[in-house]
Amino acid sequence: MNAHTRDWEAFVTQKEDGKAHMELAVDGITCAACIFEIERELLKEQGISHARVNMSSQRLSVDWDEAAYNPSRLVDLMEALGYKVYPFDPAQVKARGDRIGHELLRSLAISGFAAMNIMLLSISVWSGNSSDIDMETRAFFHWLSALIALPTVVYAGRPFYRSALKAIKTGRLNMDVPISIGVLLATGLSVVQTVQHARHAYFDSAVMLLFFLLAGRYLDHMMRRKTRSFAENIATLKAESAAKILPDGSTQEVPLSKLEAGDKVLVRAGERVSVDGVVLEGQSEIDQSLVTGETRLQPVSVGDNVFAGTLNGPGTLTLGVTASAKGTLLDEVNRLLETALEGRSSYVQIADRASQLYAPVVHLAALITFLGWVFLMGADWQYGLVIAISVLIITCPCALGLAIPVVQVVASGLFFRSRILLNAGDAVERLANVKTIVFDKTGTVTLPQATLGDAGGLSEADLALAGRLALSSRHPLSQALSKATAQTQPIGGASEVVGKGVQGQWDGEEIRLGSPSFCGIPQGAVEQRQKEQPGSSLLAFRRGADVWALLAIGQYLRQDAVETMAALRARGYNLELLSGDTAEAVGDVAAALGIERWQAAVKPQDKIAHIEHLKAQGHAVMMVGDGLNDAPALAAANVSMSPVSAVHVSQAAADAMFLGDELMPVVEALDIAGKAHRLMQENLGLSVIYNVIAVPIAVLGYVTPLVAALAMSGSSIIVVLNAVRLQFMVKQANKESV
Structure with missing residues (x-):
């Protein structure tokens, strides 16, 4: 093992049956073809039973x-394939991703300015060639172009050159190889032609090619950056230490x-539970909503089980x-989430699959073109090289590379206007x-916070x-009541009785708020009220001997939930x-x-099992949820959404989030995605048609590198304009629905 591999022993975890497991961050992954290659080569190794790359x-x-x-x-092996690996650390992965994004943005800006x-x-040279420009002036303009182009090509092309060199060193071809060859050949030939005082030089072709390619690469990077890692968020629920009783x-x-x-x-009042365990002493109430989705506080006493990640109430x-650092329910949710995310990372976009065949086909076409013109047609080597460069440039996958990302960007804007935020670059395709x-029920089809539903006739x-x-009181039901009534001035001298309620004095009368038994409410009245307000929690209030009421508090349906389901x-x-x-509430x-x-009382692993069962039956499943218990299911589904009120882990696992208290954004997301997916397919079709028409023309010598660059740019512009149609399609659909 090399020098720094020794430091990775702390990152190796032991599994059953003598298996070891490790998570590595990988530098150099640019497309789905990279994922396919890494997984294929690792699984060839005897002894490796599982290898999966998460693209995001x-x-x-x-x-x-x-x-x-x-x-x-x-x-x-990874280094031999051209990829650097490090122990996986979400913060370091994010920092490396930010550096890549900054480099792409700087390169894009420089190439755009130079182009x-x-x-x-x-333009001055072209117009002069058709009129009366003299050789010295033309040469001067060419040298000025060279002065701008040469440093630009060197600096802005680095992302492509590095990737191409790695591929060549390992005996591979990727789509960055023909890109690099085309740019460097066009630049080198232009320098030669400038020295020879030729009528044409193709610095503009090389720099424009870089600009459009960098635009596509940066858009793709920004979409992937939106996919956030759950590892940064789940850490907020994990306590690092516990108060051990000696x-x-x-x-x-x-x-x-x-x-x-x-x-x-020892777990003190208001603390987050750090371990799985059994209550030996004391009684309290536990907020398990992050784990089970159940919003009501669960009373616990001696003999009851509690879980890491839950929040202790008023008691000690x-x-x-029973489990601490490893093996807790929170750790199990984390493991399920990781497994589900890895299982989905093998999704390969159409454009990425096409790119696996692109490089060898383009190289072969350009080489055959050059040899055919020089040896069969007897052309000068420079003329043959110009045509070969034209073939490389005109077949550049700009339109293919932009076909999906540009629709994603337009769709992202429409999603944002509909109060939807995308986390995954390929979410549009999967939503469609x-x-x-x-x-999920609690916090998803219902409002995330409990609120006062009925005051029970109280004045x-x-x-x-x-x-x-x-x-x-710190009880959630009491907090919901105080928020609903907008009160800010507490009753002086009031005191809380743990597990029962709060009491005080007002105008010589005792006042109480809490459980029905604490407030002396007849059991018959409680049962009748439960029938009237099914699914609500009852909070009792009593003033003196005669005034009492049972307040209904709960998480009620979002105002448009029924309309959304009907749509x-x-x-x-x-x-x-x-x-x-x-079961009653659900x-x-x-x-x-x-x-x-x-289904009710469903555990996280049961949700995953049900979703996998649906997928096995051929269903493309969308999961909409908000709790920690939903995070693995969100990751396991084909596509997922969470409300913005969801816990951070669920937000990280979801492909999209929606803002506000309405549920209709789910419908809007599906509508936008369906139209966007159709445009993606159209763009891919346009890209194929462009290549079918353009390549033969270039091979026959009717296209110069500049015309090839313009044609390539034109195909990209057509793809972009077609993507912009999405805005008008959605507006028209909204008018028709109204």
Whole structure:
């Protein structure tokens, strides 16, 4: 193993059956062809059982048999293929991605500025050649063009040259090889022709070619940059240490890695639970919404299980550790999410698949053209080279490379206006293929925050009093009440009784807010109220002996949820509802939305299993969810969306997010994607037609490098203009729907 490989031992994790696992960041991946090559070559190695590349995060996950394989061979093989590898660190991957983006942007700006200036000089030469320009003036303009072009070609072409050199060193061809050859040949020939005082030089062709290629490369980079890594976000839920209870009863903060099963830890009120464990002492209420999706606080006492990542309520708990750094439910969710993301990373776009065949075909065509003109037609080598360069340039995959990214950019603008943010560059294509939509309940089809639904007949004055009393409690239901009543002044002297409610004095009367039993509400009244307000949590209020009420608080349907489901059904989508909530709550919501297929009390792994089952039946599945328990399912689905109120991990796993309290952006996303996908197919078709027509013309010698560059630019412009049509298509569709 090389020198720095020794430092990677800390990144190797042991799996069952003698398997080892490691995550590596890979530099040099530019397209799906790179992914295919890496995975193919690694899986040829005896001992490697799994190799998968995540395009978005540039991460390689590898499993190998420790007894049969030395990981140093893996590192050497990757370097032999032309890729640098590092231990995977999300922050470092992001920093490297930012550096690449800055380099592409600088190169794009420089090539654009140079192309404009060289084109002005070229126009003067063209017009002069058809009139009375003298040789000295023409040579002067050519040398000025060379002065601008040479440093531009050297600097702006670096992203292509580096990739081409790596490919050549490893005996491969990628699409950057003919690009580099075409640019350098056009520049070199132009220098020779300038020295020979020729009528034409092709500096403008070389620089324009670079500009359009860099534009496509930068657009593609920006789309991929929007796909955020879950690893940065899931860390916010993981505590790094816990308060271990020592044999003498004292506590000491220790790293999670130092805890073992059977140790005791202390979880104070308001703290996030750092381990999976069993309650040994104390009672409290746990907010498990990040894990289960259930919004109601769950009371826990001796013997109950609690999980890492959940939030402790008002009580103090002593836990017996069952799992700490590894093996917790949070760690399992993380593992499921990683697996699902890797499984989806093998998606290969049409343009990327075409690029695998592009390089060898173009090289062969250009070489045959040069040899044919020089040896068969008896042409001068310079003339033959000019035609060969024209073939290289005119077949440049600018239109092919822009066909999808430019539609994505236009679609992104439309998504943004519809309050939708894309996280994945290929989300448009996958949204267009959706047939089945699976919704989470809590925080997705319902509002993310609990709110007051019904005051139970309480007067405005008493409701305001209840809201003031609620300010003295940290319970979510009390906080929802205080927010709904917009109260800011708490009741003086009020005190909270753990697990029951809050009490105080007002005008000589005792006032209470909390559980029905704490407020002395008859059980019959509670049962009747539950029938009237199904799916709501009841918060009791009492003033004195005579005034009392049961306030209904819950997460109610988004205002347009019913309309959204009706619109989706009208478009022919199959709808399902999966939730970790209770069967009663899920059933009520499904009935209100008209969704026939639903499941309750679903765990994260069950959601993935159900989605995989649907995919196996041929369904293209879209998942819409917001909780931590939804993150693996979001990643496992063909495409996914989350509300902006979702936890960070779910946002990272989703391909798109929608803003606001309305659900209609889901419909708008599907509509925009369908139209955008159609335009992508049209653009690819236009690119193919362009090459079918242009290549024979170039091979026959009717095209100069400049005309080839203009034709290539023209094809790119046509593709861009066709993509802009998307805006008018969406506007027209909106008018028709109104």
